Amino acid sequence: MSLQAVQVRRFVASRGTRPGRGASRVVAVGSGRGGTGTSLVAGLLAARATAAGHRTLLVDADPLVGSQHLLWGVGEGPGVAALRGGVIEPEELPVAVSSRLSIATLSVGGPDTTEAESRTLLRRIAVLFPSWDAVVVDAGSRRSSLRICRDLGVRTLLVVGQADPVGIATTHAFLKAAALDAPAIETPVLLNRTAAHEAERGTEVLREGVERFLDRPLRIAGSLPADTRLTAAMADGATLPGAFADSPLQGLADALLTQLLATVADR
Template sequence: MTDDPYLLDEAVRIASDARVELDVAPDPVAARTRFAAAPLVLVGVRAAEACARARLPRRPGVVLVVVEPLEQPPWDVAENLGAEHIAVLPAAEPWLVDRLAAAVGAPRPAAVVAVLGGRGGAGTSVLAAGLAVTAARAGLRALLVDADPIGGGADLVLGWEDLDGLRWPALSHGSSGVAPPALVDALPNRGELAVLSWDRGELVSVPPDAMEAALDAGRASRDLVVVDLPRRLDDAAVVALTAADRALLLVPAELRACAAAARVAAVAAVHTGALRVVVRGPAPGRLKAREIARALGLPLAGTLRSEPELARAIERGQPPAGTGRGRLALLCQRILRELNLEAREPVA
């Protein structure tokens, strides 16, 4: 229930991610006949104040939805409405997707996380792989998508280059013959983790429809899809970034990296409102993570301190965060918790 066009667009987009259809009312008068029977009611702030005046009946399952920035949550408005929760967007998007899906008994589609670098060599492939590996260790079904055609290859980061399975060139040429529902099963995989990466042959670009097919297959069959994006966004990367529930910009704690990251952030922000910054140490000039986030105008998702043994492990073919210990693993666990991705069956 809202007459705010921006809030309505956000609510419709979130409902689409949850595969739920919204019945929209601009005010309490239009909502009155449906208010009591709806499985869940989302109410904007202006409509909430009108509800109090209209004396709509109290009922469970009412969520007050507001959009940042806020000085403080509107507790008085929520109390007058009888709301059970206040969902502050964009931070509450993953929770709201879960809540909508649960209200109608629909399975939640996979969360999509996009990772991109503030400058070349920032370590995005390692962070993206670490997120996917951490999810798989927790018993979650994960898909790692390598969307950077000139990167080193996500399969190499995992140590999986010898595994059989489909890779981008086959899908990009449209010759795989694999329908989207079966696509993930045809990829190189171990346990709960599958990867869509590149071979070592001819360099090809990913058509946007191929990326859409991969994301659709991942969202339908996985709990988490992680996409490793190039810094220069092509059409396929834009498709992935637009679909992301969370986008992470990895920025080394260096002045030149911050300047480069500002350009990347400006381009990425056109396609997503879910951009967060992860700051990677060391910081030669003692730049603080919050200073970098403030300079970029982005929320801080976390910090990643130097972990020399990580590079050695990858050189030996061991996947990032594969042991579940270390600074990368801890950061990835925190990010997954914030996405409301709970462990199903932790792996030793």
């Protein structure tokens, strides 16, 4: 490959993709509050896509606490900072978990990386999306999740929240930030670790606030109750597939996540 061709390739890769391009199913998972189970839900969504026969890329885009490689029991990989200076190409980032699932742990930047450079590196990852049937982005649990989704051209961000008063307030604040900073991104809400009656009450409160103060409809993707056995198994070091195999949440989670993936693909 000529030097000119290499330069053109890197220029195109650095631009990333526009919203609406790329794989037929691209969905991010994020939250405005830590501890809601964002990484777990992202992992389950990737597992559901893989089980459905899709070649799936799970992108761990949390810039500070990437944990997907730990949940799946694989190596962390080189990280997006290795794209600097052409040390590696974007195609070399993913680490294979199985024949249908790979994880790209980004760990954006480093001590000498500016925010602008980190964002440029992050945008280059989107060049990978068209090569996969489904892409799941773990965007982390902070407001920067919105910026990450914009940089990656994501159009659907599953917002993981909870139905307690703090959880409702945090989710409302996150949806407000999304309406202001990323109005083109769809933000369905999943109430995690929430019993059905709590989810119903929390949905009413959240819908009233969103429709009244944000002047936009609220889309609820569903709810998942707490599963102490799943939590305990993972705390003991079990990988996500093993811990989830015996979980009573499996059927409910599969139905919910299958519906979400279908909705994203049909847009």
